[in-house]
Amino acid sequence: MVSQSGDEARGPQIRTTQRVEGGNVLGQTPEEAFANPDIVRDVLTNWEYFQSGILAARQVVRPAISDSWRRSQESAVDHRRGQAPMPMRDERLQRLLDKRNRLVQAGASTMALARDYMSETGTVMVLTDADGIVLRLEGDTKIALRNAVEKTHLLPGSNWSETVCGTNAIGTALETGQPLQVHATEHFCSGIQRWTCSASVIRDPIDGAVIGSIDLSGLSDSYGRQALALAISAAARIEAQLLQMEMEARYRLLDQCFWLLPPSDRHHAVLFDSAGRPFKANGEITQIMRDLGAPKCEPNFPQLRSADDRPWDASRPAWIKEEWLRPVDHDGEHLGTIMVAPKAAARTVSPSAQNSARTFGNIIHRSPKMHAVVEKCRRVAWTSAPVLLLGETGVGKEIFAQGLHTASPRRDQPFIVVNCGSISRDLLASELFGYVDGAFTGARRGGMAGKIETASGGSLFLDEIGELPLDLQPMLLRALESGEISRVGEATVRKVDFRLIAATNRDLDAEVNAQRFRKDLYYRLAVVPIAIPPLRERPDDIPMLVDHFVAQARTRYGLGDCRFSPEALALLQGHDWPGNVRELRNRVESLLLTSAGEVIEPSDLADLSFRTEVHARTDLGLSLTEVTERDLIARTLRSCNGNVAATASALGLAKSTVYAKLRHYQIRAD
Template sequence: MPFSRCGTLIPRIGDEPLVASAWERFVQDPSLDVAGVRSVVLASWQRSRSEAVDPARHSAPGAASDRIRRLQRQNRDFCDAARPALEGLRDVLQECGTLIMLCDAGGTILRIDGGSGVRSAGEGINLAAGGCWNEEVIGTNAIGTAIATRTPVQIHANEHFCLDVKRWTCAAAPIIDPLSGALLGVVDVSGVKETLHGHTLGLVLAAAKQIEGELARRDGALHERLLTKAIDSFIRYANDYVVLVDARGRVIRANGNAPLALEMHGVNLPQGIGTQLPGLNLALADIDRTCQRPQWLCPEWLHPVKDHEGTLGTMLVIPLTARQNRPAISLPAAWTPSAESDAFGDIIGQSEILQATKARARRLAPLDLPVLLLGETGAGKELFARALHQASHRSLGPFVAVNCGALSRELLASELFGYVDGAFTGARRGGLPGKFEQAEGGTLFLDEIGEMPLDMQPHLLRVLQDGIVVRLGDTRERRVSVRVIAATNRDMQGEITARRFREDLYHRLCAVTLQLPALRDRPGDIDAIVQHLNNKLARKYGCGPKQLDPAVHQALLSYRWPGNIRELQNAFEVMFALCEGDTIDSSQLPPAIASMVKNSLAIPPSKSMALSSGRLDEMERQAILNAIANSHGNMSMAARTLGISRSTLYVKLAGMRDQPGNS
């Protein structure tokens, strides 16, 4: 037998006896001469031997049905892109008695097609959905060897390492990610050894290239949508380090000072377009993504990028503001930080209701009691929670926040209580402390507590009662000293009545409550908040503060702000970023606010509002009466329309009644 054939790609039927003899010698003693075996096969035998694969193993290991379904879900886009190529192979090979398979990067069969006879035969060695054909578990075979070598390969009969697989022949080609160069999986054609044909390797190679082409086409379309949606964010966060990744966690674009991000936050990002960031593959379960994320990655840096069809990817925004050299923009005197340290100084506004709320919060801060913050979405609950922490005797300890409504039950349990090594699949080596342990000596902020799953609530209750945490998968008790501040926008009494929230947990959480006012209940603070945002954004974008067109100013004062301060902050930053000159005009108003302004202009003015002159007190009286009439007697709405508090409105009404001629 000429040894020159040892490096060929295509096996020959006539070589079977020689290969069989070589395999027997190799299994007995790998140091013996095994000349005549193709180099790709011999190298695979040696890897199989080093992995202690049993040559007598009769079939590949399988996966449970739920794991198969999970793998198929995670690889759904991959399978969809491969479907046309696999159907083309099926049409060509339908009379050949072969199986056509698509496998993931680990060698697990995701999809299989073929006639019932050959499928039945394949099931005997687990050539079926869920079968794992990695070299490490089943030795030399086309799927596993193509994965190990990242090259197309055909393995025939006695070239297989395990005895019961030797009556099969197979050809496989790897599928490579066009963007990152990572191995995505393998396309394979297998049949009993009598179906060997030299063209099979060419067919699977062509199918792999077709799948890679389809993946590149789909990636191009998706990345175009992703970049279109994210372009404003690159402008908005121009002074930070920004990385845009797609739904599979691959870097699409990065912008900013990477060395400064490393210096400030220990950020160590893989370099290059297409590289994958651990923990940002949206196809994985929440808990798997969290376990994969590096320690330096703060969850608050992650911003999902969405369009009407769903989430396209993630924007990672790493703040660099604190260390950047920016042009100095002097603030108005009203916003110069005072010499006194006031933990509540960052909460902007001078309205009576806000001042009363802050005064109550200052009294609650030194008390080491649980506090329940009540208020609408965007009303500043986390801002108050941080201020309560800073004004307490625990201010030198950590402040740790958890959004109970954003996490699944399993992920929330691991986040709060931590886990030990091996507690579940994907658990980080060495385990991980939970948020209670991380907040030791400080404050734990449980946001959206009203959305905590009911079956999780007894575990939280026990920690609050006993001050003891047990990590998932562990029996050891760990004592913690933590102040808990919770927040919700739900009607908790209604949640308790509906049996969605435990009453005993509610009373543990709300030793004291703090009701936060909605922005529409303190319209007099809008000017101050806008002024504060204007100066803050000027520093962020390295420019001067913007002027506001009178129509824009009036629109901001008149709008009801259902999203409260968060909505105002987001809307104003978008207007600021989009404004190319020095003045923000009505063309930059968000659609919802612009529509409100347009509708208000369409209402014909009343006769009383058309008065161009007259006594000031009479004009005020008429304005109050009009506001009450237009709000159908709703005094809160009338006060908001007038831009005054409800108590001020009642004082003015009392004065009007005391005037001569009024009953």
């Protein structure tokens, strides 16, 4: 799903640092957020007058505090209260923690720092959700503070919202959306006035909604202005971590669902993140809304989750049918939702789909592993999403790349191949991006278009992408993200439109960790990662591949009726083939060209090494033909999960025969 004009679903955007509430920027100045410890007695006098319903002659209380006192009184908070309500326990608390797992995870590293660096400060750091429920608490564990924390119920599962506990940093910050320090007598409840606390709200980095708070609390003698600055800094750290988590979750969502998407000329598709926010579409979002019958009064694509996190039922508008929606989960984590809605004039038969079947039908395989890879390629070929082919040297990555291009809507356009590992850094820059006249000594007069520009409209296959120099990686990322390049020595921008297929035999995760490969480029490349299994993991394919290579060699070299004996084929299946299919092809051709007879026998394979278990099986006194039969039965039994009846059916044998052979070959059925 490549970005097109207007494909970003309007509404949810990464927020700015400006804090808003009710659509208006709040007007609190930074100084108004801090408490003044020198006027505690005067504040207490104002508080007593307020509780008596008398207007004090001298008002010293900040507006943020006096407004909170008024709200607390309107909420019927008991000003004599000395603690929060009893915290929720056990299963109820665990359910809440599971529900707020994203926030707890994002705050984990910040809370760990609190544990390490606040142990002697007489304060604790508190993480809450948007309702003011404490999720986690870290910090000083000295007995005096611990006893005060427990007595006040400043514990996981306790509710510190303003409507429950009156004016306090957690509840009032959540109520106003502003960072705030509440010191001693500024608290609405008399039993909490021995505390000083500083809190800042935590906002969703995408839509700016308040999702929690971070608070530093201690007994009043621990007051310090820097505590509020620390709370604000901690909130910013958590928001940054939330943003990183959200971006990674979206990349995982793309990875899981891109290859499921049908062609854009037949269906509308919209992706929603885990919070139900639309963030990606395969066309102009307003056009999609019009096609699906959205009311004209709806300016933005709707979210798919209600306030209490129930999916779809309370938030799905009538014009979005439930059968169009599919949740996307991976390893127990809800990544988001994909919506696929048919267009009114969708075709029922696609010539490109038939072309796809023919193209990938040329990949010789029998094993289930390889079949799954081919099916994934067949589905993803329709899209213009980047594909990252992973696999050892010789597994056939370029054949898959060619198949992806041939089965795509771009099949009539160029298919350009560049091996990033076979060209020097300086030459690779001009090879990929081209250059202008006079860009460097020896530059061709009039300049030259690069491979990316040449591939525009078609597909670019970058083999050995892991070898791409680090300083060229931002240039490739820009081409992928914006569809723009500049030739070497050129200031102007050129538009390009290409489908990228990349391949590597390196572990790019390890390369990213070693800072040899950019993480942002890796995520962009790995929209659809496809791991091609090595030949040793699919020995069932070897006889078919050998037959294919034998037929090719006969035609190429004019050979007669040459072939491999069953015993030789069985031995070939026991070789590890570090060079994979390429090594097998070269070995087959070499044997056919150098063998004295028409039939390749085991004696011709004397220089090949075989896995220990192959020799162990021949030690049982079995012929190599029997070894082949034993392997076939054993593999079929494993694929049937030990079910003998299913194995017999798959082999076309009677169940009694299979049992007899299991005993003969000493194969265990469990």
